[in-house]
Amino acid sequence: MPLPKTFYEYQIPYEHQYHQESNEPGFTSPEDGHRHAMFVKGNDHLIDGRTYCFQDEDGNYVSTFVSQYSSIIKDNLEPGVKEAVLALHKKGYLTFTSCQGHDDSKHRYIGVLFNTKQQKADFIKEMNDFDCDIYWYDNVINTVERPCHEIPWWCNGGITLHIVWDNSEIWHKAPQQRRRNRPYTDQDLTKFWNVQTCRNYQHYEAIVFSFGYPMVDKSIWQRIHKYFFYKQIKVEISYKDFCNKVNKLTDYLA
Numbered sequence: 001m002p003l004p005k006t007f008y009e010y011q012i013p014y015e016h017q018y019h020q021e022s023n024e025p026g027f028t029s030p031e032d033g034h035r036h037a038m039f040v041k042g043n044d045h046l047i048d049g050r051t052y053c054f055q056d057e058d059g060n061y062v063s064t065f066v067s068q069y070s071s072i073i074k075d076n077l078e079p080g081v082k083e084a085v086l087a088l089h090k091k092g093y094l095t096f097t098s099c100q101g102h103d104d105s106k107h108r109y110i111g112v113l114f115n116t117k118q119q120k121a122d123f124i125k126e127m128n129d130f131d132c133d134i135y136w137y138d139n140v141i142n143t144v145e146r147p148c149h150e151i152p153w154w155c156n157g158g159i160t161l162h163i164v165w166d167n168s169e170i171w172h173k174a175p176q177q178r179r180r181n182r183p184y185t186d187q188d189l190t191k192f193w194n195v196q197t198c199r200n201y202q203h204y205e206a207i208v209f210s211f212g213y214p215m216v217d218k219s220i221w222q223r224i225h226k227y228f229f230y231k232q233i234k235v236e237i238s239y240k241d242f243c244n245k246v247n248k249l250t251d252y253l254a
Contacts, residue, residue, distance in 0.1 A: 030166045034195045039070040049078050050102055067196045068095060083243050085110055092252035093123075094197045096206065097140075097159070101235065107157050108235050109210040111140060113193060115254045120205045122250075127209065130245045133238040135214035140206050145186045154223050157215035159208065163192050211238035 027033040043051040043064055052061040066076040068089050077085055080100025088095055088110070097111040114120040124136060140161045142148040151158040165188035186203075193204050208215070212235035217223040 031191070031195055034165075034192060037064045038067040038196050039072070042066050042070075042072040042076045048102070049080060049100055051076050051078055065096060065196055067198065069198050080108060080239075081110060084239065084246060087243060087246040088112065088249075091246065091249050093249075094199075094252070096193065096196060097208070106230065106232070106235070107210050107213065107215050108239060109137070109159075109208050109215060111206060111208040113197060114205045114207075114252075115199075115201050115203065117205055119252070119254060120207050123252075124207065126249060130242070130248070132211075132242040132245060133234070134209045134211055134242065137208040137210060137215045138206075139216075140208055141189065142184075143186045143189055144183050151216060152220075154220045155216045156223065156227075157210075157217070159215070161189075161206075163189060165189075165192055211235050211242065 027036065041064065043066070044053050045051065050061065052063045055061055066073055068085075074082070074086070077098065078100040081098040085095050085098050094113040095110055096113050097109075099107065099109055101108040112123065114123065127134060137158065139148045139151070140159055142160050142162070148160050151160075162182075163184050164182060165184060190201060190204055194200060213226060213230070217226060
């Protein structure tokens, strides 16, 4: 059964994305391919504020991660989150994903990485003290060792991280839906994020926060209420409040 469009997929199939262009460099390792994707290639499209590489056979938008240390980062940030993401970068924080919200999913969110659970906990506490009407989503990692929790069928939100570290021939030729379900390990994810963040961590923690509304509603009744009474102004007020306070965050120096 195909995953709904609200399950966003982020992949760097380094052979798949670049083989059609004869002037692309040859890659001798997964690191080469991912580094090229994150620092040189980026996403191909910016349409109606959405950045992505292509749509798969199920209509899902597939995006490549881009490093905040690349020269292409500003061109790959969606306008509705660019100010906040760049402000976090100035404070030293490591972001790995962001979205301004679109017709198929109105959630505006930013994902942040840390080396330890304590760093993540400190960040959450400090952000909560700002009282910016933000909501936390701690279910994005989906490795073999840390599988994500199942998201209720009635939720119109929640993102699950899908990566391809080493795109072997058998998976390279597989349909997109099958590649989406390919397992990956904590070690794969750590190597992947070390390329993106220019770090040499042995472990990563991730957290996503959204503005104005939670990404996963607590009940079907909350979901129904949000469907009928959703107000974009709540998102805008929350986002602007955060942008006005983000400079007060403690610098991330790890």
